[in-house]
Amino acid sequence: MSEATQVRFDAGTLGSLHELVGDAPTPLVWLVDAGATPSEDALAALLEHAPGPAAGLPVDAQGRPIKPLMGRVDESDQDAILDAARRRCVPLRHIQLTSLLVERELVLELAPPDPQRFGWYAGAEWSGRLFDRRKGVLVPASRVRVGACPAGSPAHVLRAARSARWRSGETVRELHRSVRSRLG
Amino acid sequence: MKSSTVCAIVVTYNRHDLLIECLDRIERQSRPPDHVLVVDNASTDETPETLARREGVEVLRLEENLGSAGGFAEGIRVAHERGYEWLWLLDDDTFCDELCLEALLDGVKRAPQEPSVVCSVVRWRDESLHPMNRPWFRFNRREEFAEAAGAGLALIRSATWVSTMVHRRAVDEHGLPPAHFFIWSDDPEYLGGILRESTGYMVPESLAWHWTPEPHDTLTDTRDRFYYRVRNLVWHLRGSSFQGVERAFRARASLRLVSRYVQRSPNKSRALATVARGVRDGLRRPPR
Numbered sequence: 228m229s230e231a232t233q234v235r236f237d238a239g240t241l242g243s244l245h246e247l248v249g250d251a252p253t254p255l256v257w258l259v260d261a262g263a264t265p266s267e268d269a270l271a272a273l274l275e276h277a278p279g280p281a282a283g284l285p286v287d288a289q290g291r292p293i294k295p296l297m298g299r300v301d302e303s304d305q306d307a308i309l310d311a312a313r314r315r316c317v318p319l320r321h322i323q324l325t326s327l328l329v330e331r332e333l334v335l336e337l338a339p340p341d342p343q344r345f346g347w348y349a350g351a352e353w354s355g356r357l358f359d360r361r362k363g364v365l366v367p368a369s370r371v372r373v374g375a376c377p378a379g380s381p382a383h384v385l386r387a388a389r390s391a392r393w394r395s396g397e398t399v400r401e402l403h404r405s406v407r408s409r410l411g
Numbered sequence: 412m413k414s415s416t417v418c419a420i421v422v423t424y425n426r427h428d429l430l431i432e433c434l435d436r437i438e439r440q441s442r443p444p445d446h447v448l449v450v451d452n453a454s455t456d457e458t459p460e461t462l463a464r465r466e467g468v469e470v471l472r473l474e475e476n477l478g479s480a481g482g483f484a485e486g487i488r489v490a491h492e493r494g495y496e497w498l499w500l501l502d503d504d505t506f507c508d509e510l511c512l513e514a515l516l517d518g519v520k521r522a523p524q525e526p527s528v529v530c531s532v533v534r535w536r537d538e539s540l541h542p543m544n545r546p547w548f549r550f551n552r553r554e555e556f557a558e559a560a561g562a563g564l565a566l567i568r569s570a571t572w573v574s575t576m577v578h579r580r581a582v583d584e585h586g587l588p589p590a591h592f593f594i595w596s597d598d599p600e601y602l603g604g605i606l607r608e609s610t611g612y613m614v615p616e617s618l619a620w621h622w623t624p625e626p627h628d629t630l631t632d633t634r635d636r637f638y639y640r641v642r643n644l645v646w647h648l649r650g651s652s653f654q655g656v657e658r659a660f661r662a663r664a665s666l667r668l669v670s671r672y673v674q675r676s677p678n679k680s681r682a683l684a685t686v687a688r689g690v691r692d693g694l695r696r697p698p699r
Contacts, residue, residue, distance in 0.1 A: 300553070302550060305546050306540060308565060309546065312563060312564060313615040313616065315560060315561055315562070367557045367558060368561055
């Protein structure tokens with residue numbers, strides 16, 4: 228039996244995360260965006276950081292990291308950053324949900340993502356709440372290829388920023404990306 | 412000269428006992444440096460006599476005290492002329508772990524990009540990160556930061572004179588540290604300038620202790636030499652090592668620093684005079 232159950236979700240089912248993971252036969256679940264393609268060793272790399280939460284690095288077709296999907300480093304504890312680097316990972320405050328290894332029980336303890344309120348940022352907002360509960364990391368060795376990287380609406384940006392306590396700089400940058408994508 | 416040669420450069424001034432411990436620790440390295448150059452800033456204690464008796468150390472005695480900035484500038488100039496690939500910079504109160512240099516060189520080998528600077532994690536006596544040498548991470552380059560972490564390294568924006576290695580290529584491109592700074596802010600000015608366009612890493616396994624009596628920052632030292640801090644900060648802000656948002660953040664931090672210095676000083680009028688003198692001289696053209 229696998230050490231983690233892969234659970235695929237998409238924009239339509241993200242809000243039903245409890246139902247999606249509820250029947251998983253393993254204590255660990257690997258949440259993977261339906262539009263994403265994990266590399267062959269993506270899960271093995273995440274399992275080195277079990278029980279997580281441990282997120283994979285979203286990359287484009289050329290293997291380059293996709294900045295808006297990479298999440299934000301938790302800059303609050305420098306010793307923790309150095310310790311994470313020693314373990315080949317990066318502590319996070321939040322990240323877009325593309326590939327995440329996490330304990331099933333932890334998922335069930337939290338209110339699920341709310342796509343109606345946060346739109347495209349529902350996963351990021353949820354991961355912020357998750358990492359408040361249990362420190363999460365980005366694992367650069369675990370790569371997941373993602374096709375598109377759309378931006379949500381400015382209203383969704385502002386709601387997510389307020390709820391997940393984004394910093395002003397990241398909020399402004401995401402707002403800029405959101406408005407720019409709407410202007411074509 | 413073979414590749415990956417390392418010259419340790421220690422700058423000292425009247426801190427005999429600390430210097431001896433610093434040199435003993437360099438000698439005990441699992442991978443010793445290829446050469447040890449001590450720049451004696453015209454010490455007046457027993458340092459010259461002790462250094463004269465010590466084997467395996469080359470002493471470069473300066474005629475006058477040029478401060479850490481002038482001392483490192485001289486040391487780097489000599490080591491660079493001799494062709495060493497890496498210049499390992501250490502204040503005389505730097506106590507290195509035995510694996511310090513070996514870990515730095517391992518870090519260079521696994522670095523995703525060819526680094527110009529690599530540095531150690533610097534702790535105080537109680538193992539906390541030393542406030543003067545806290546890591547200056549480069550978070551704004553998120554892709555590179557993640558790439559570095561994947562290789563077990565932390566991407567940095569600047570470093571200090573406490574166990575930092577500079578590649579000779581960086582000296583070719585950027586010249587020597589700003590000797591006219593004398594003390595304070597010379598290291599971020601020089602290393603920050605190098606790292607503006609190039610890459611630097613902190614190696615988590617490479618440890619050094621900065622053996623100051625207190626885990627102080629420059630604020631603890633409320634003597635008149637804070638003048639150098641203010642003057643150099645103004646030069647630093649006028650320089651090109653940091654620009655745009657980074658410069659704005661540096662300016663804000665500098666204003667806070669000066670304000671805290673004045674608030675903490677027992678003699679406020681004297682502190683204000685020191686600050687005013689520093690600002691005045693900082694606004695003048697720096698000597699070259």
